Amino acid sequence: MYSTRISVAALLALVPFALAAPATTSATTTSDSAAATSSTSTPSAPPLRSHPTSISHGPFHGTATTTGALTAASGILGTAISSLPPNPNATTYPSDGKLHDPQPAPYVPAGGVGTNGTPPVYNAKSDFDYESLALALYQEWIELDLFHNGLARFSVEDFQAAGLTAEDRFLIEFMADQEIGHATMVSNILGAQAPQQCQYNYPYTNVREFVDFCQKLTRFGESGVYGFLGHLDSREAATLLLQSITTEARQQMIFRQFEGLFPMPVWFEVGVPQSWAWSLISPYIASCPANQTRLAWQNFPALWVLNQPNPERINGSSGFNETISAGMNTMNATVPSNDSCINATTVGENCNPAITHNRTIPLSFPGRKVYFEWETPGKAVGPNNSYITSSEAGSPKFVAWVTQLNVTYSALTLNGSNSTAGWTTQPNVSTYQGDPAINGTMFVAITDDNPFLTPFNLSLINPHVVAGPALYQSG
Template sequence: MPRYKNPILSPSFRQLFAPNHHNVTSHGPYDGPSPTTTGAISTSVLNSSVPALPPAPDAYEYPADGALHGNQPAPFTPSGGIGTNGSAPVYRVQSDFDYQSLALGLYQEFIELDLFHWGLTRFSNDEFDAAGVTAEDRFLMQHMADQEIGHATLLSNMLGPQAPRQCTYDYPVSSAGVYGFLPHLNSGPAAQLLLQSITVEARQQMAFRQMGGQFPMPEWHTVGIPQSWAWTLLAPYVASCPANQTRLIWQNFPALRVLNQPNPARVNGEEAWNETTGGYANTLSTKGIPEEELCVNSDEVGENCRAAVARNRSIPLSFPGRRVFLQWDEPGKPVGPNNSYVTSTEVKQPRFAAWVSQLNVTYTELRNVSAENRSGYTLQPGAYTWQGNRAVNGTMFLALTDQDLYVTPYNLTQLNPHVAALAVYQAG
């Protein structure tokens, strides 16, 4: 009979650790004592930022002509590649960068595990049914929660005994970052296993868009963001964590609020004004919207947004040239587990809005800026990734910056020293 092996249980891992996952019984904001430790962990900081350098001298030497340019290490095997010399893979972190990146990923897995369970208990079957989310759909959500147990176990094993543990959470509801750092991990084996987890979560996101009556994947490429961006957007949901919880190094940027965040729950989503909840989270809300303006109540083709494999909604959620009104926090606010992290930025006054989507970073001018109110507006750009595919589409990221720095998906982290505030923008 064939023998099946689990890589995280193999001798190459050496140290087995099972995460302490459980059903969180309490939710809500942190209301405990002031933290005794605040801010991200740090050692000696060598520079204010990582300097921008040209490509490596040999970056363009390979001729890329389809011919073979080296001896083959084995039959049907080309020369080159990383981790291809036959050495046994070791599925554990290999650097501070690896550890802090995977620790952030574990925070994400734990909150996803809890969110699925919380959502299933927070809303009644009647409420789910009214939105077109059937009992079979709810069974899928339970299956997704079980998947997160496996993802959390995987990361906990690769991190070891000091891996972060499950926390308690606060969701701004009254009625997802790994792609960005995978290529930079020192541990290729760890990146491989993490990739096999995050691709499942991409499918989960697609299923949730379908449950919300949205087109499952309107964009042609999935954007990846730096770790500090992911931690900024995740940390405010984390209310409190166990004592001696492993702390993270990543920065928490000030919150950016999109005052007219498009609302996919509306027949005409771009007509929204102050309809999100959770402040920084810019989370969809249906509170106060007349019944006839909710797309879930429409029977018109092109307007109806009840759960479906796909909906071709004829009214765009947003569009090029749309005025997007913004307001942002000052730095220095407590956030995250036990209010023990502090938002920060080196930017004195933002000048641009950076639209980070697919393969593009597109800048637009920040207009009518009020330093006193920390507010302004910008125009949604009409740039294209490819002909026929607008760059601004789907769930994407919006950052305010003091420079229109040229960056690409692989070095987006270079933008961090210039970020004043950060938000999610729902473009389609």
């Protein structure tokens, strides 16, 4: 196992934008020379990326100087990615438990990527890599600010009223510190044009709404990376990003526990396309610095779940129009006291912060009628109102339920002649026996078709998305 001294020095030597190293260590040290360093020396840790400790918040006021997603100067080759047959060699490996090729070294089976002894270079290796990692950095920056903002906006008494103690607040502060490290790591991979921290506009008005906003934002922050991680050309960058996103997964679970939800009600965590994550995050980015790195991803029209299950209620499905924003569909925590699960004394009803709760009345259930409303394309959103929502889809016909390993469709019934509102019935589907697929904090979208897709090619759904995605608090 490599020592911390060697791995840090090697990493700094190979990323293209390592921040200035302290005087006591060299940013160009190789692993060989690091190994020769005295074992008694204590090298300084590489520095963090600088970031503002205090920024203003609120909506953007002004006129965008640039609009639309980033596009290639060399043009766009087609209208969509075509579906192709599988690679002819995709199923040739016999999978019989035996070794079929000479081993390159003792105890090492043949195959794998990046296993031939070539030193890793932690950089972007394609436009896809750069745009995906830049999206991840936008996510890390907003999480860093979000966690700090909640701690600054609400008083100790506000947190205590929501059942959160000084130790809980310290955990939120520690999670903000984690985001500084994540932002530094991704910035080092991207280089000098890595996106900077922006200014943000949050809809929450109390601690419970803040916690719900955090657990939903960390949900699509995690799922947005899972969606592209396996597709990165840079396997080296994918390795580092995986090590950060596993921490993000723990953050999402913590916020579920703060909200009084069951911490991990699914067997598999879902991955979604980059344009889904960008559509969800961009409405809360008010403005960014001049010459900020722009993104190529699509912004879809926003989607509301009108009867979004409300975790603040004893019967979460009984509310209507109890969200404070589209897309994320953050809950409105102001419900009648006799319907609130906060401080409820009956077993199975209480939703105070806890390691775990098991609700007697589930937040949602198969057969539930779910109502939607969505925007039409053409709205200015995102940093400096400089991105425009769009859709290439036809008429709305289906609701796509994207959860765990499943993409399931249910028929959409429009509200009469209204082409931007409708309802569907929550499907009854399982990932495997004993695991209801529709559970946890998951994703829904309005589509014009129901193409068969799996987790690895889910981005092919994008040309069919009429509106969305939205987060559905199914459990």
